[in-house]
Amino acid sequence: MTSDAVNSGAVTSGAVTGGFVPPPYPYDRLKDLSALILERHDEVVDLSIGTPFDPPPPAVIAALSTSGTERSYPPSVGTPPLLAAARAWMLRRWNVDVPTAQIGATIGSKEMVASLPHFLRLRRPDRDTVLYPSISYPSYEMGATLAGARAVPVPFGPDGRLDLASIDPDDARRALLLWVNSPGNPTGQLDDLGAAAQWGRAAGVPVFSDECYIEFTWNGRGRTILEHGTDGVVAVHSLSKRSNLAGVRVGFYAGDAELVDYLREIRKHAGMMVPGPAQAAAVAALDDDDHVETQRNRYRGRLELLADVIEAWSGQPVTRPEGGFYLWIPVADGWEFATQLALDGGALVSPGEFYGPDGSGFVRVAVVQPDEKIAVVAERLSAR
Structure with missing residues (x-):
């Protein structure tokens, strides 16, 4: 390669070596199970990903399509209406009042x-560690990896809550943040958020609470x-679920004034903007609680139905979750159980190893499909 080619950044041939290689996306690993289902059944009932299939309210769709934004x-x-709607929702539903200056939008x-x-890490270059639940949504760990940070899992105690006392003091000193998730994905556990806030303040570690369920x-x-104050804590919410x-x-x-202000400013520079029509739709959604009650009833019914059917089919107890819309089922082998459920029920579910090594003895079942699809799985399993 000539010096001109080097200076211009030209690439001749060969692959880049030594850089980050993304691992297989967890749910892409289920393609073989989907193919196996179609060998025996006329359709796949996908219960592997927590993606909603039920319709949003008509008023939300109208806001999405007519805002002119x-x-x-x-x-x-x-937008001011979105921040005001978020504030009003938190006050109405959870009895916490957070000023709009301490709220920011996310995509x-x-x-x-x-x-x-x-x-x-840009804010605190002296720290390099992300603490997160040992059985959890894979993006907590991946976010640390993408930032070049250490991802350190925090185990659960016998009571099913995060064992905060097990965190190594050196990891705490190096921690950029602690993630908590309650109700948790995939386990459905309810954590002690007051204890997490107290631990974070004592350790000088920001606590981010993923509260999308x-x-x-x-x-x-x-x-x-946020019931325990905003100092040192930030709650993260989503309209998706x-x-x-x-x-x-x-x-x-929403939460800690200094943290939220920092994130609002840096996200401006990164160009992270929720599209205007999406913000208008969110206002309509946050202002309406009735459709959420309808959705709660749907998910609760599906959880009970599938738990009963899978118990009868498998011959083992299926614990109902404390929250969320997942069944988290202990099994001898996650992949083997998922394969048998695919063969007998035509249902695609997630082996627990997707959510960390501690989840390898489980499967996760997302009750997100419409009632008629859930009924198809129930009928197939009941016939076995």
Whole structure:
């Protein structure tokens, strides 16, 4: 290669070596099971991914299509109506009042999870560690990896809550943040958010609470970490699950004044903007609680039906979750159980190893398909 080619950044041939190689996306590993289902059944009932299939309210669709906001760049921090609607929703539903200056919009919650460690490393270059639940949504770990940070899992204690006392003091000193998730994905557990907030303040570690399933809390009322004050904590919310708007990509975060202000400013520079029509749809969705109650009833019924059917089919107990819309079933071998469920029920579910090594003895069943699809699986399994 000539010096001119080097200076111009030209590439002649050969692959880049030594860089980050993305691992296989977990759900792409289920293609073989999908093919296996179609050898025996006329359709795949996909219960592997927590993507909503039920319709959003008509008023939300109308707001999405008639706002006229597609013409201009939307504010990255969120439109005033969106921030006001988020504030009103938190006050109405969870009895916490957070000023709109302490709320910011996100392009759904997944991008927030994935990008947050990178932004926090810019804020605190002396720290390099992300603490997250050992059985959890894969993006907590991947967000750390993409930021070049250490991903350190926190185990659960015998009570099913995060064992905060097990965190190594050196990891705490190096921590950019601690993720908590309640109700949890995939386990459905309800964590002690007050204890997490207290631990974070004592350790000087920001605590980010992923609360996207808060509306689907089955044991008691929904709880937010913001009940325990905003100092050092940020709650992350999503319209994807609550209002069946996963394809619209809109959510928000709220909490600690300094952290939220920093994130609002840095996200402006990164060009992270929720499209204007999506923000208008979110306002309509946040202002309406009736459709959420309808969705709660759907998910609760599907959880009970599939739990009963899988118990009868497998001959083992299936614990109902404390929250969320997943069944988290202990099994001898996750892949073997998923394969048998595919063969007998035509259902595609996720082996627990997708959610960390500690989940390898489980499968996750997402009860997201419409009632008629859930009924097809139930009928197939009941016939066995």
